[in-house]
Amino acid sequence: MSNSLVAMPAIPDIVIGRLPLYLRALIYMKNQGQLTTSSNELGRRLGMSSAQIRKDLSHFGEFGKQGTGYHINYLVDQLRQILKLDQEWRVAVIGAGFLGHALANYNGFIHRGFHISWIFDSDITKVGEDMGGVVVQPMDELEETIAREGTQIALLAVPAERAQAVTDRLVKTGVQAILNYAPINLTVPPDVQVGYSDPVVQLQHMTYYLDASRS
Amino acid sequence: MSNSLVAMPAIPDIVIGRLPLYLRALIYMKNQGQLTTSSNELGRRLGMSSAQIRKDLSHFGEFGKQGTGYHINYLVDQLRQILKLDQEWRVAVIGAGFLGHALANYNGFIHRGFHISWIFDSDITKVGEDMGGVVVQPMDELEETIAREGTQIALLAVPAERAQAVTDRLVKTGVQAILNYAPINLTVPPDVQVGYSDPVVQLQHMTYYLDASRS
DNA sequence: ATCCGTGAGTGAAATATTTCACATATCGAT
DNA sequence: ATCGATATGTGAAATATTTCACTCACGGAT
Numbered sequence: 184m185s186n187s188l189v190a191m192p193a194i195p196d197i198v199i200g201r202l203p204l205y206l207r208a209l210i211y212m213k214n215q216g217q218l219t220t221s222s223n224e225l226g227r228r229l230g231m232s233s234a235q236i237r238k239d240l241s242h243f244g245e246f247g248k249q250g251t252g253y254h255i256n257y258l259v260d261q262l263r264q265i266l267k268l269d270q271e272w273r274v275a276v277i278g279a280g281f282l283g284h285a286l287a288n289y290n291g292f293i294h295r296g297f298h299i300s301w302i303f304d305s306d307i308t309k310v311g312e313d314m315g316g317v318v319v320q321p322m323d324e325l326e327e328t329i330a331r332e333g334t335q336i337a338l339l340a341v342p343a344e345r346a347q348a349v350t351d352r353l354v355k356t357g358v359q360a361i362l363n364y365a366p367i368n369l370t371v372p373p374d375v376q377v378g379y380s381d382p383v384v385q386l387q388h389m390t391y392y393l394d395a396s397r398s
Numbered sequence: 399m400s401n402s403l404v405a406m407p408a409i410p411d412i413v414i415g416r417l418p419l420y421l422r423a424l425i426y427m428k429n430q431g432q433l434t435t436s437s438n439e440l441g442r443r444l445g446m447s448s449a450q451i452r453k454d455l456s457h458f459g460e461f462g463k464q465g466t467g468y469h470i471n472y473l474v475d476q477l478r479q480i481l482k483l484d485q486e487w488r489v490a491v492i493g494a495g496f497l498g499h500a501l502a503n504y505n506g507f508i509h510r511g512f513h514i515s516w517i518f519d520s521d522i523t524k525v526g527e528d529m530g531g532v533v534v535q536p537m538d539e540l541e542e543t544i545a546r547e548g549t550q551i552a553l554l555a556v557p558a559e560r561a562q563a564v565t566d567r568l569v570k571t572g573v574q575a576i577l578n579y580a581p582i583n584l585t586v587p588p589d590v591q592v593g594y595s596d597p598v599v600q601l602q603h604m605t606y607y608l609d610a611s612r613s
Numbered sequence: 614a615t616c617c618g619t620g621a622g623t624g625a626a627a628t629a630t631t632t633c634a635c636a637t638a639t640c641g642a643t
Numbered sequence: 644a645t646c647g648a649t650a651t652g653t654g655a656a657a658t659a660t661t662t663c664a665c666t667c668a669c670g671g672a673t
Contacts, residue, residue, distance in 0.1 A: 195629075203602035207581060221650060229583055233650090234632055241652055249651040250639030267605045274601075281500035286597070288496045291581055295598045296605070335608065336601060359612060360604040362597060366422060366506055368444055376604040380595060382501070382577060383510045386489075386551060387418035389575040389591040390482045390511070393550065397574060410659075436620060448620085449662055456622060464621045465669035616673080623665090630659070638651080643644105 194242045199266075201239055204229055206262045213255050221252035268296040275329060275358075277349055278340035279304035279312070279319045282364055286338050288315035297336070301328055325349075329356045336360045343367040409457045414481075416454055419444055421477045428470050436467035483511040488547060490573075492564055493555035494519035494527070494534045497579055501553050503530035512551070516543055540564075544571045551575045558582040 208228050212220055222233035222240075229236075240246055240258075243265055247253045263269050274297050276283045287302050302314055305322035312319045320328060328334070337358045341349050346365035353361060360376040363369055366384070369377050423443050427435055437448035437455075444451075455461055455473075458480055462468045478484050489512050491498045502517050517529055520537035527534045535543060543549070552573045556564050561580035568576060575591040578584055581599070584592050 197630075199606045200603050202606070203599040204583070206602065207596070207599065208583065211582065223650075230585075232632070234634095235630090237650090237652065238631075245652070247651050248639065249637065250649055252650065265606070266602050267608060267610050268602060270610060272601070272605060272608075281503045285496035285500040289597075291598055295602070297598065297601055335612070336604070338597070357612075359608045360601070362600055362604075367426065368419070368423065370445075376607050378600040378604055380597065380600065381422075382504075382553070382595065383506055383512065384418040384422065385577055385593040385595065386487070386512055386575070387421070387481050387483060387510070388415050389551070389577075389593055390487060391414045391417070391480065392591050393482060393487075393574045395482050395485060397550070397572070412660075438620075447662070449664095450660090452621060453623080453661075460622070462621050463669070464667065465619055467620065614673105617671090619669085619671105621666105621668080624663105625665105626661100626663070628659100628661070630657100632657070633653105633655085635653090635655105636651105639649085641646105641648095643646080 198239045198242060201231075201235075202262055202266055205236065205239075206259065206266070206268075209255050209259050209262070213259060217255060219252050219254055222247070224252075263296075270296075271298050272296060272336050273332060273334045274299045274336045274338060275301040275303065275334045276317075276338045276340060277303050277325070277353070278342075279306070279309045279314060280340060283338075283340040284314050286340060287317050290315075299338075300332060300334060303328075325352060326356045329353070329358060334358060336362070339363045339365060341365060413454045413457060416446075416450075417477055417481055420451065420454075421474065421481070421483075424470050424474050424477070428474060432470060434467050434469055437462070439467075478511075485511075486513050487511060487551050488549045489514045489551045489553060490516040490518065490544060490549045491532075491553045491555060492518050492540070492568070493557075494521070494524050494529060495555060498553075498555040499529050501555060502532050505530075514553075515547060515549060518543075540567060541571045544568070544573060549573060551577070554578045554580060556580060 205225065208225060222236040226233040226236050246258050246261055276286050276299060279302050283302055287299055292299055299317055301320055302317045303320045303322050303325050307321065309319050310321045335358065337353050339346060339349065339361055343365040346363060346367050347369060350361060350369050350371060354371055354375055362378040362380060364380050366381045371377055420440065423440060437451040441448040441451050461473050461476055491501050491514060494517050498517055502514055507514055514532055516535055517532050518535045518537050518540050522536065524534050525536045550573065552568050554561060554564060554576055558580040561578060561582050562584060565576060565584050565586060569586055569590055577593040577595060579595050581596045586592055
């Protein structure tokens with residue numbers, strides 16, 4: 184029985200956001216044949232303090248051993264469980280332009296917990312085309328297919344003008360998370376997760392720090 | 399003469415990171431024909447508090463008018479200046495795979511301050527191919543071309559195994575900012591900016607909040 | 614001319630996040 | 644068996660960030 188009388192504060196979102204980075208670095212080390220690591224080494228690799236890593240992990244349990252550090256395999260398993268990666272998530276790509284094409288062909292998804300099952304486009308001439316082993320579906324069939332297959336996540340790679348309208352359809356059909364590549368802010372109900380990926384926003388953040396005169 | 403005796407605290411990076419979002423929303427409104435806005439409206443659009451927007455902007459000056467709000471054109475100009483977007487930055491894409499292809503063809507860059515001048519690939523069979531008006535160059539010529547053209551920013555779309563090695567070459571040649579699409583952490587000198595874009599990391603962040611049982 | 618609703622800018626307060634530094638545990642070597 | 648080096652987990656302290664709530668200004672309406 185869980186302790187329902189004590190207010191359990193939610194774990195800060197900023198902490199959750201770092202867990203995938205820890206996981207990625209740990210898997211990298213694991214693939215190098217390494218068996219253990221320490222908050223110190225991990226911190227050095229990721230450019231952050233060891234204290235932050237220990238504090239972050241301490242929200243979820245005690246995964247390390249004093250004097251020894253962390254057993255990589257064990258910590259990887261734990262992080263996967265925390266992030267709900269011990270299952271495969273079904274992902275649909277919306278929009279089969281250059282970006283949708285690149286996403287469908289990216290083989291970094293499947294080994295990290297995500298299976299791209301569908302790609303949709305409103306351009307009828309693209310329907311039927313094979314992209315990375317996935318065949319382009321007509322946009323008309325979005326709702327039916329997503330509902331039938333129980334697709335949980337969408338990668339939104341449509342023009343900005345259509346992003347909100349498509350989002351509304353996705354939400355209505357039960358998609359739980361959307362990673363939006365269009366340069367526009369989306370409005371969704373609070374139980375739907377949205378992530379943003381606008382390369383220009385990232386570049387504009389960096390230019391603030393650049394020396395305009397150099398080169 | 400600037401006030402060199404008073405310690406001027408740096409503006410928080412988290413504030414800088416929000417400016418491109420304000421800019422994007424303002425340009426959107428501007429394109430809708432809107433002339434003025436308020437911290438309230440902007441906040442509603444972006445899902446943040448009006449106080450935060452006012453506080454953020456107050457780091458740089460007084461751009462609004464009490465009782466009236468902000469003049470969109472003026473604020474856009476100011477933000478562009480702050481973010482050093484009143485010039486065109488020269489960008490090279492490294493890696494001409496599906497992703498490099500998508501980046502080279504993305505027409506969202508040029509109107510927002512970034513000009514993709516070059517795309518490089520080590521695969522000699524891709525050299526000469528036209529991607530979004532840019533011709534693929536051999537990787538061997540990376541240093542020479544970047545130095546000659548004064549390219550300031552690189553979009554790194556090479557396999558993870560090669561990302562650090564290519565980064566070292568870019569840094570040595572004088573590139574000031576790198577947006578890394580490879581799923582690996584990069585090590586760079588402190589005067590070089592690095593941004594990361596790993597879709598899987600973003601998805602893994604979102605899955606934490608998803609209901610594993612749904613669908 | 615005055616009033617009223619709107620809204621910026623801003624110190625102060627409240628929260629959130631990071632870092633410090635220490636008690637404690639482990640392991641290998643002597 | 645003891646020592647020393649290493650390294651976790653964690654309260655407390657230090658910082659950073661956000662929100663509050665107020666003063667003051669503007670502009671349209673009466």
